Amino acid sequence: KQEVTQIPAALSVPEGENLVLNCSFTDSAIYNLQWFRQDPGKGLTSLLLIQSSQREQTSGRLNASLDKSSGRSTLYIAASQPGDSATYLCAVLPQNSGGSNYKLTFGKGTLLTVNP
Amino acid sequence: DTEVTQTPKHLVMGMTNKKSLKCEQHMGHRAMYWYKQKAKKPPELMFVYSYEKLSINESVPSRFSPECPNSSLLNLHLHALQPEDSALYLCASSPQVRHRTAAYEQYFGPGTRLTVT
Numbered sequence: 001k002q003e004v005t006q007i008p009a010a011l012s013v014p015e016g017e018n019l020v021l022n023c024s025f026t027d028s029a030i031y032n033l034q035w036f037r038q039d040p041g042k043g044l045t046s047l048l049l050i051q052s053s054q055r056e057q058t059s060g061r062l063n064a065s066l067d068k069s070s071g072r073s074t075l076y077i078a079a080s081q082p083g084d085s086a087t088y089l090c091a092v093l094p095q096n097s098g099g100s101n102y103k104l105t106f107g108k109g110t111l112l113t114v115n116p
Numbered sequence: 117d118t119e120v121t122q123t124p125k126h127l128v129m130g131m132t133n134k135k136s137l138k139c140e141q142h143m144g145h146r147a148m149y150w151y152k153q154k155a156k157k158p159p160e161l162m163f164v165y166s167y168e169k170l171s172i173n174e175s176v177p178s179r180f181s182p183e184c185p186n187s188s189l190l191n192l193h194l195h196a197l198q199p200e201d202s203a204l205y206l207c208a209s210s211p212q213v214r215h216r217t218a219a220y221e222q223y224f225g226p227g228t229r230l231t232v233t
Contacts, residue, residue, distance in 0.1 A: 044206065044208075049221040109158065
């Protein structure tokens with residue numbers, strides 16, 4: 001059964017700092033990995049999608065990498081701003097043959113606070 | 117337009133009420149999803165519609181009844197809910213569920229905050 005773990009559970013940094021959020025998954029047979037942002041009480045905003053054949057994706061100050069063989073992904077945020085404060089979720093779409101390969105498996109998220 | 121809209125934003129209902137949640141997308145996506153999210157937990161999949169047909173029901177109680185009237189619209193009908201059903205209900209869509217070796221990005225709506233009293 002695929003399990004996704006995110007470390008740390010919470011992170012507080014001063015504005016302007018570069019930071020890395022970590023995501024690990026137990027089964028490397030995945031279609032893709034998605035990073036989401038969620039503000040309190042709001043829906044999920046998709047930040048980056050990495051297909052299983054890709055190594056990284058970039059969007060503005062965000063860079064996500066994928067090392068499928070080791071079951072790891074990182075989300076790098078450059079020059080953090082208070083507006084980046086949110087919960088960041090990673091999710092994988094597993095390729096398993098158990099009939100659940102339509103179903104995103106989410107980590108529990110990292111709560112990021114960027115202090116002015 | 118990469119937007120999924122959901123109405124209402126907030127809903128308070130009694131255990132004997134019948135209400136509906138609505139989700140709409142105009143991206144031409146053919147897969148739509150309902151998720152339930154409790155506080156400080158990740159979203160849990162409830163239903164998947166593919167080409168307007170229900171393809172996945174994650175053993176959801178029958179008091180939740182999904183409906184996909186057309187390719188842009190997804191409803192969730194609620195009846196005789198319990199207080200523990202209070203949660204954020206999220207709708208999502210993707211171009212398809214999957215295609216061969218590729219899978220697609222899911223786009224989420226802002227959610228409906230449901231409170232059952």
